[in-house]
């Protein structure tokens with residue numbers, strides 16, 4: 001039987017800590033989908049600690065940071081540019097253009113609005129829909 005393909009964990013600060021704390025029990029495939037907000041990741045990591053996962057407080061914080069960046073979901077109407085750039089894997093110019101647009105015109109309501117941001121690569125918006133919240 002073909003084994004399900006699990007891509008390796010993406011690089012990033014804290015990857016080694018995730019490998020250390022989260023390898024046992026269920027492996028990493030469970031981390032890839034669905035994307036989650038930082039608050040939700042925090043809840044899950046707390047839940048894992050409650051299930052007996054051993055680690056220092058700082059290690060759990062590091063895991064939350066890593067997961068929120070690499071498997072994150074963010075609010076395009078609230079997040080600062082640096083976070084948009086990071087979680088959505090867009091350029092600094094695109095991230096800043098999102099912030100400028102919402103400051104000028106108010107909150108984005110849908111993906112179409114986001115695609116119309118000057119300089120924004122609309123394909124990226126489509127590809128990353130599961131990482132985007134409007135409220």
Ligand code: HEC
Pocket residue numbers: 018021022023024025026030031044045048051052053063
């Ligand atoms: C001691 C074993 C164990 C370790 C180590 C462990 N988990 Fe879990 N994890 C579980 C169990 C058991 C469940 C199923 C819990 C449930 O569904 O109630 C689970 C479920 C999950 C889920 C699915 C939750 C959901 O709501 O669908 C995620 C995501 C997750 N773990 C992330 C992590 C992360 C991140 C780490 C590293 C900090 C980790 N786990 C380490 C035991 C573990």
